[in-house]
Amino acid sequence: MHSHFNMETESKAVSKGVGPDFPEELEYESGFGNHMASEAIPGALPQGQNSPLVCPYGLYAEQISGTSFTSPRKLNLCSWLYRIKPSVTHEPFKPRVPVHGKLVSEFNQSNSSTTPTQLRWKPEDIPHSPTDFIDGLYTVCGAGSSFLRNGFAIHMYTANKSMDNCAFCNADGDFLIVPQEGRLWITTECGRLQVSPGEIAILPQGFRFSVNLPDGPSRGYVAEVFGTHFQLPDLGPIGANGLAAPRDFLVPKAWFEESSCPGYTIVQKFGGELFTARQDFSPFNVVAWHGNYVPYKYDLSKFCPYNTVLFDHSDPSINTVLTAPTDKPGVALLDFVIFPPRWLVAEHTFRPPYYHRNCMTEFMGLIHGGYEAKADGFLPGGASLHSCMTPHGPDTKTYEATISRGNEAGPHRITDTMAFMFESFLMPRICPWALESPFMDPDYYQCWIGLKSHFQLDTTDGANEKDINNMNGHDEPKIGAHHG
Ligand SMILES: [Fe+2]
Numbered sequence: 001m002h003s004h005f006n007m008e009t010e011s012k013a014v015s016k017g018v019g020p021d022f023p024e025e026l027e028y029e030s031g032f033g034n035h036m037a038s039e040a041i042p043g044a045l046p047q048g049q050n051s052p053l054v055c056p057y058g059l060y061a062e063q064i065s066g067t068s069f070t071s072p073r074k075l076n077l078c079s080w081l082y083r084i085k086p087s088v089t090h091e092p093f094k095p096r097v098p099v100h101g102k103l104v105s106e107f108n109q110s111n112s113s114t115t116p117t118q119l120r121w122k123p124e125d126i127p128h129s130p131t132d133f134i135d136g137l138y139t140v141c142g143a144g145s146s147f148l149r150n151g152f153a154i155h156m157y158t159a160n161k162s163m164d165n166c167a168f169c170n171a172d173g174d175f176l177i178v179p180q181e182g183r184l185w186i187t188t189e190c191g192r193l194q195v196s197p198g199e200i201a202i203l204p205q206g207f208r209f210s211v212n213l214p215d216g217p218s219r220g221y222v223a224e225v226f227g228t229h230f231q232l233p234d235l236g237p238i239g240a241n242g243l244a245a246p247r248d249f250l251v252p253k254a255w256f257e258e259s260s261c262p263g264y265t266i267v268q269k270f271g272g273e274l275f276t277a278r279q280d281f282s283p284f285n286v287v288a289w290h291g292n293y294v295p296y297k298y299d300l301s302k303f304c305p306y307n308t309v310l311f312d313h314s315d316p317s318i319n320t321v322l323t324a325p326t327d328k329p330g331v332a333l334l335d336f337v338i339f340p341p342r343w344l345v346a347e348h349t350f351r352p353p354y355y356h357r358n359c360m361t362e363f364m365g366l367i368h369g370g371y372e373a374k375a376d377g378f379l380p381g382g383a384s385l386h387s388c389m390t391p392h393g394p395d396t397k398t399y400e401a402t403i404s405r406g407n408e409a410g411p412h413r414i415t416d417t418m419a420f421m422f423e424s425f426l427m428p429r430i431c432p433w434a435l436e437s438p439f440m441d442p443d444y445y446q447c448w449i450g451l452k453s454h455f456q457l458d459t460t461d462g463a464n465e466k467d468i469n470n471m472n473g474h475d476e477p478k479i480g481a482h483h484g
Pocket residue numbers: 356358362386392
């Protein structure tokens with residue numbers, strides 16, 4: 001064996017499929033953006049310096065940078081990994097065969113198209129044929145370019161099989177993974193993460209990871225950001241506490257496997273294309289690490305939501321979990337926003353999301369339950385896309401049910417729901433397989449077509465409160481000519 005490592009440990013078995021070495025309960029480090037240190041063997045971290053002539057236990061020192069070396073200290077992300085063999089020990093990268101074909105990292109007229117139409121998809125079926133996380137991943141839409149380090153991509157995945165003897169590495173950007181069905185057991189170079197639906201995982205650019213699917217059939221959403229990283233949003237007048245608390249972000253503890261893995265494959269996403277490189281050992285051979293550039297997870301049920309306590313409706317930004325910023329203050333490359341269970345208490349207020357047109361683009365998904373603005377048609381595992389300045393809002397059923405409840409609606413707890421939004425200031429282009437998908441809902445617009453005019457000029461005595469529409473659907477105000 002090339003490695004100088006020779007201590008007996010209990011964590012040697014290679015995990016293939018659902019290995020018994022992936023325990024039901026894992027321990028984590030806690031905190032967001034902290035500089036952390038973790039060692040699977042006491043004394044494995046060098047003391048006093050990062051790169052000693054010989055590291056403890058004969059490990060190799062290797063740095064991974066998430067920001068340029070000279071990024072300001074408050075933004076600087078890097079970690080030191082102490083590993084049995086360094087990452088560079090592999091055969092040359094080659095284009096993966098077969099070509100993936102459904103991953104995009106540079107959106108242009110040759111690979112995607114654009115439409116202002118409101119789009120909605122039903123949940124995609126989980127494949128019957130063996131499909132792992134990599135093969136099951138497909139880009140839905142996005143904008144910009146990973147080459148130019150500015151942009152985003154939104155992907156979804158449907159899969160049923162664990163990655164076998166291979167690891168994925170995304171050179172293009174950070175993944176924010178939102179599992180909707182099926183748990184993800186993710187082995188990373190920093191250690192292992194168990195991620196259930198209702199939790200999210202962030203896998204920063206460059207980290208190698210492998211996804212096991214202990215439940216088999218699995219579905220979820222992935223936001224990818226190019227050229228920046230996710231941060232906690234500023235809280236402004238909310239104060240020092242609220243929304244996602246830093247201590248609820250969980251980081252893996254160092255874990256490694258030391259074994260020969262003939263034919264082990266690193267699958268590298270680079271400019272949206274996949275390349276493979278062979279090596280004869282597991283990349284999860286990091287015995288100790290320290291730094292602030294790490295994978296992490298977060299349980300969305302820990303989120304502390306804020307909203308009005310008297311009247312009107314907060315903008316959805318009030319529920320931002322994480323934001324990938326641009327250089328413009330308050331303008332996000334991509335916000336991750338959730339709509340969790342919570343109390344609605346506003347008086348004399350239309351409580352569902354208001355009708356609006358947004359200069360930002362909104363992609364929505366639903367993890368479980370229903371969504372307050374859509375009585376039907378927006379299903380767990382489905383998605384919707386409302387692009388820049390495209391109008392949207394509650395469907396007809398929701399509008400009518402809300403106003404018929406009237407002002408007397410008491411405090412109401414929204415339960416059994418977890419919807420989310422990826423919101424970006426960039427205008428997305430849409431991939432052809434998403435536009436032509438059999439799961440596309442061609443009748444989405446119908447949910448608003450039934451919105452009728454409630455307009456009436458004389459409301460003084462309440463005598464005219466019946467519907468002023470005729471049955472043909474043509475609006476005919478009873479009094480006078482057309483308004484404005
Ligand atoms: Fe919206």
